[in-house]
Amino acid sequence: xxxxxxxxxxxxxxxxxxxxxxxxxxxxxxxxxxxxxxxxxxxxxxxxxxxxxxxxxxxxxxxxxxxxxxxxxxxxxxxxxxxxxxxxxxxxxxxxxxxxxxxxxxxxxxxxxxxxxxxxxxxxxxxxxxxxxxxxxxxxxxxxxxxxxxxxxxxxxxxxxxxxxxxxxxxxxxxxxxxxxxxxxxxxxxxxxxxxxxxxxxxxxxxxxxxxxxxxxxxxxxxxxxxxxxxxxxxxxxxx
Amino acid sequence: xxxxxxxxxxxxxxxxxxxxxxxxxxxxxxxxxxxxxxxxxxxxxxxxxxxxxxxxxxxxxxxxxxxxxxxxxxxxxxxxxxxxxxxxxxxxxxxxxxxxxxxxxxxxxxxxxxxxxxxxxxxxxxxxxxxxxxxxxxxxxxxxxxxxxxxxxxxxxxxxxxxxxxxxxxxxxxxxxxxxxxxxxxxxxxxxxxxxxxxxxxxxxxxxxxxxxxxxxxxxxxxxxxxxxxxxxxxxxxxxxxxxxxxxx
Numbered sequence: 164x165x166x167x168x169x170x171x172x173x174x175x176x177x178x179x180x181x182x183x184x185x186x187x188x189x190x191x192x193x194x195x196x197x198x199x200x201x202x203x204x205x206x207x208x209x210x211x212x213x214x215x216x217x218x219x220x221x222x223x224x225x226x227x228x229x230x231x232x233x234x235x236x237x238x239x240x241x242x243x244x245x246x247x248x249x250x251x252x253x254x255x256x257x258x259x260x261x262x263x264x265x266x267x268x269x270x271x272x273x274x275x276x277x278x279x280x281x282x283x284x285x286x287x288x289x290x291x292x293x294x295x296x297x298x299x300x301x302x303x304x305x306x307x308x309x310x311x312x313x314x315x316x317x318x319x320x321x322x323x324x325x326x327x328x329x330x331x332x333x334x335x336x337x338x339x340x341x342x343x344x345x346x347x348x349x350x351x352x353x354x355x356x357x358x359x360x361x362x363x364x365x366x367x368x369x370x371x372x373x374x375x376x377x378x379x380x381x382x383x384x385x386x387x388x389x390x391x392x393x394x395x396x397x398x399x400x401x402x403x
Numbered sequence: 404x405x406x407x408x409x410x411x412x413x414x415x416x417x418x419x420x421x422x423x424x425x426x427x428x429x430x431x432x433x434x435x436x437x438x439x440x441x442x443x444x445x446x447x448x449x450x451x452x453x454x455x456x457x458x459x460x461x462x463x464x465x466x467x468x469x470x471x472x473x474x475x476x477x478x479x480x481x482x483x484x485x486x487x488x489x490x491x492x493x494x495x496x497x498x499x500x501x502x503x504x505x506x507x508x509x510x511x512x513x514x515x516x517x518x519x520x521x522x523x524x525x526x527x528x529x530x531x532x533x534x535x536x537x538x539x540x541x542x543x544x545x546x547x548x549x550x551x552x553x554x555x556x557x558x559x560x561x562x563x564x565x566x567x568x569x570x571x572x573x574x575x576x577x578x579x580x581x582x583x584x585x586x587x588x589x590x591x592x593x594x595x596x597x598x599x600x601x602x603x604x605x606x607x608x609x610x611x612x613x614x615x616x617x618x619x620x621x622x623x624x625x626x627x628x629x630x631x632x633x634x635x636x637x638x639x640x641x642x643x644x645x646x647x648x649x650x651x652x
Contacts, residue, residue, distance in 0.1 A: 179649065182648075183645075183649055186645040186648065186649075187645065189641070190638055190641060190642055190645065192478065193478055193622075193623060193638060194623065194636055194637055194638050195638075221649075221651070224645070224646060224649055224651050225651065227642055227645070227646065228646055228651060228652075231639050231642050231643060231646075232637055232639040232642075233637065234624070234635045234636050234637025234638065234639070235482065235635070235636045235637070236633055236634070236635045236636075237485055237486040237488075237489035237490070237633065237634045237635075237636070238489060238490075238631075238632060238633050238634075239489055239490050239491070239492060239632030239633070240632060241490070243486070243487070243490045270482075270483060270486045271486030271487065271489055271490045272486070272489075273482075273486065273636075274482075275479055275482040275483050275486060276479045276482070306565055307479070307483075309564060309565040310479075310480065310483065310563070310565040310566065310569075313563030313564055313565055313566075313569075313571075314487075314563065314569075314571065
């Protein structure tokens with residue numbers, strides 16, 4: 164879906180666009196992280212859609228048709244340590260030049276939590292977009308960490324690891340910036356609210372690790388990818 | 404209809420009283436539904452269901468009810484628990500509570516007219532003072548949740564902070580987990596014996612329907628392969644319905 168969609172002037176009420184987006188969204192929220200970005204993008208147009216938007220959702224439906232029975236497969240041989248991935252696509256939205264946040268958490272062989280979201284403000288450097296994405300991922304990690312701790316303290320210590328949750332990021336600048344509270348000219352505009360990342364690190368809820376873009380499982384949450392890459396990452400989220 | 408009235412009678416849902424002068428008397432309505440069900444032998448049947456519904460739309464906040472919020476389990480929690488289930492080879496069963504909302508105790512004063520077709524012939528002028536919750540009542544979900552919460556806590560379960568619908572119990576090295584989604588309960592335990600134990604306790608306290616090993620929960624299909632140790636969570640049936648709706652099947 165390397166498609167650039169603009170707002171249509173008038174919604175064509177004859178097309179059941181909203182219904183279709185809503186129906187696929189239900190699917191995406193429960194078992195299909197691979198649809199997250201497409202639905203995130205198409206749902207921006209539920210009040211201003213035209214024929215091209217309808218054609219796009221039809222394309223999503225055709226994709227669903229091809230992989231009708233795909234689901235999350237949890238596997239006893241997979242690692243029972245929560246692994247997070249956080250990524251951003253810098254200035255992905257062509258109208259506003261805002262960036263897209265994406266995150267995925269894998270546990271026991273498949274994704275348990277995921278999200279794709281257009282960021283609220285324009286990010287200047289790519290590092291800032293990544294930092295804003297990491298903020299969303301950290302918030303989710305803090306909650307997951309609480310859940311893991313809650314489960315562990317009731318006797319399931321062997322079943323779940325309640326230590327800090329590792330999040331993989333493919334931007335070294337972003338990792339450095341999260342650890343290093345020094346302010347300077349290029350980062351002084353970054354809003355205080357995004358520093359929940361630092362707090363999550365200092366309170367031992369989150370650790371960061373670098374990974375190559377090719378191994379970034381949250382990549383398809385932020386942009387349209389080519390078929391091979393998309394399939395590779397979909398497999399890594401445990402969908403089969 | 405008789406089945407529903409029987410459940411209501413059994414629960415002592417209301418008591419007939421004289422019409423109160425200073426309180427509003429609200430109405431009830433019969434709601435009918437045809438339900439498709441899969442029997443244990445795999446055959447499909449249809450069941451005609453009648454439910455007596457309180458017309459909660461006429462309730463006024465602060466007068467007829469106060470709080471209405473009831474939590475449901477988050478899907479992230481459900482997926483995490485299923486991952487743990489697969490990882491540890493635990494048992495996964497499912498139950499639902501029959502006429503769950505009729506179990507909630509009502510602490511507010513609510514009156515209603517006698518239901519159509521079941522008016523007491525000796526006292527047709529009297530009205531019903533609700534003692535327990537009824538479907539449609541605004542506070543019914545909250546009251547049901549409170550009741551179930553009390554019960555699970557009395558059995559030694561703890562719920563944990565991040566998700567109020569996840570209950571855990573560690574009992575003689577056995578792990579038991581209960582996930583609550585209104586009247587659907589997902590039971591996870593490290594052994595079948597532990598599953599039976601919690602089922603027995605639930606049967607004793609509430610009117611329950613045992614659905615055996617969990618195959619479909621909240622529209623999610625669960626397929627387990629115990630030899631491979633995998634658990635698959637998918638929505639093929641729902642996806643097919645969506646495609647059909649948009650003429651793409």
